[in-house]
Amino acid sequence: MELKVEGISKNFKNDTSVQTVLKNLIFSVREGQFVTLLGPSGCGKTTLLTIIAGFQAASGGRILINGRQVTRPGPDRGFVFQNYALFPWMTVRDNILYPMRQRKVPAKDREKRLEELLTMAQLEGKEKLFPHQLSGGMKQRVAFIRALAGRPEVLLMDEPLGAVDMQMRQSLQDDLEALWLKDKTTVVMVTHDVDEAIYLSDRVIVMSAHEGKIVDDIYINLHRPRDRKENEYNKLKELVSEALQVATGRRADSTEAANNPYLATLGGEATTV
Numbered sequence: 001m002e003l004k005v006e007g008i009s010k011n012f013k014n015d016t017s018v019q020t021v022l023k024n025l026i027f028s029v030r031e032g033q034f035v036t037l038l039g040p041s042g043c044g045k046t047t048l049l050t051i052i053a054g055f056q057a058a059s060g061g062r063i064l065i066n067g068r069q070v071t072r073p074g075p076d077r078g079f080v081f082q083n084y085a086l087f088p089w090m091t092v093r094d095n096i097l098y099p100m101r102q103r104k105v106p107a108k109d110r111e112k113r114l115e116e117l118l119t120m121a122q123l124e125g126k127e128k129l130f131p132h133q134l135s136g137g138m139k140q141r142v143a144f145i146r147a148l149a150g151r152p153e154v155l156l157m158d159e160p161l162g163a164v165d166m167q168m169r170q171s172l173q174d175d176l177e178a179l180w181l182k183d184k185t186t187v188v189m190v191t192h193d194v195d196e197a198i199y200l201s202d203r204v205i206v207m208s209a210h211e212g213k214i215v216d217d218i219y220i221n222l223h224r225p226r227d228r229k230e231n232e233y234n235k236l237k238e239l240v241s242e243a244l245q246v247a248t249g250r251r252a253d254s255t256e257a258a259n260n261p262y263l264a265t266l267g268g269e270a271t272t273v
């Protein structure tokens with residue numbers, strides 16, 4: 001599957017003004033690619049992801065999945081929310097079967113897929129439990145495999161690990177990577193964590209606080225699993241951190257600095273403003 005974001009804009013109106021959150025955003029994601037949207041809080045990441053999901057309409061432009069225009073939510077897109085959002089009244093088993101029922105997967109295949117997913121996420125024996133009976137990490141793994149259960153063409157994740165502590169976060173990143181390597185589903189994940197972006201992605205798109213403009217598009221060509229101690233890893237981390245600082249407006253980008261006589265007198269160095 002290929003995902004195309006074609007000139008997406010989004011305005012929010014209130015009584016007195018119009019806020020342009022996204023303006024003419026253009027990029028495409030090829031089959032099997034793991035893309036991360038990285039940007040400062042409030043830059044429009046969730047807005048863009050929910051437009052791709054079909055949860056809300058854009059003010060302009062369109063989303064194409066395999067050439068088909070998105071008009072509403074559909075089982076071709078799996079979604080992992082910031083706070084798990086499992087159905088609390090359903091067992092683990094029913095949570096995972098839900099998207100497969102939506103996709104009308106035959107009962108026998110559903111059971112087989114359920115087994116496979118529970119094994120992949122090391123959740124064997126937990127299928128009769130309800131979400132409140134699980135640890136945070138288990139809930140997160142159920143949310144991942146539920147999103148993958150219907151074999152979506154695109155997996156959309158909004159800061160899926162935002163609510164867990166550092167150590168758990170790194171171990172869940174490994175789980176997520178292992179799940180992804182198994183199916184190689186196309187992924188668009190939102191995060192504001194530079195390390196998470198580099199650790200997991202094939203490509204990091206950096207969005208700016210201003211109209212969600214794409215300020216950088218960086219390919220991460222490191223072997224997997226990634227080694228946080230590797231030189232190349234840390235160089236990329238620095239590069240992406242700098243792009244994020246530009247995006248946040250805390251650092252003038254170098255071309256701007258070079259063209260700005262005031263900044264130029266400071267040696268043309270990128271400067272804190």
Ligand SMILES: Nc1ncnc2c1ncn2[C@@H]1O[C@H](COP(=O)(O)OP(=O)(O)O)[C@@H](O)[C@H]1O
Pocket residue numbers: 012021039040041042043044045046047048
């Ligand atoms: N339904 C809405 N109505 C009005 N403003 C909204 C709505 N949803 C988001 N916004 C505004 O759009 C901007 C981007 O929000 P969001 O996409 O949630 O950012 P991010 O996920 O990058 O933190 C924010 O300024 C937010 O207040």
Ligand SMILES: [Mg+2]
Pocket residue numbers: 045046047
């Ligand atoms: Mg958000």
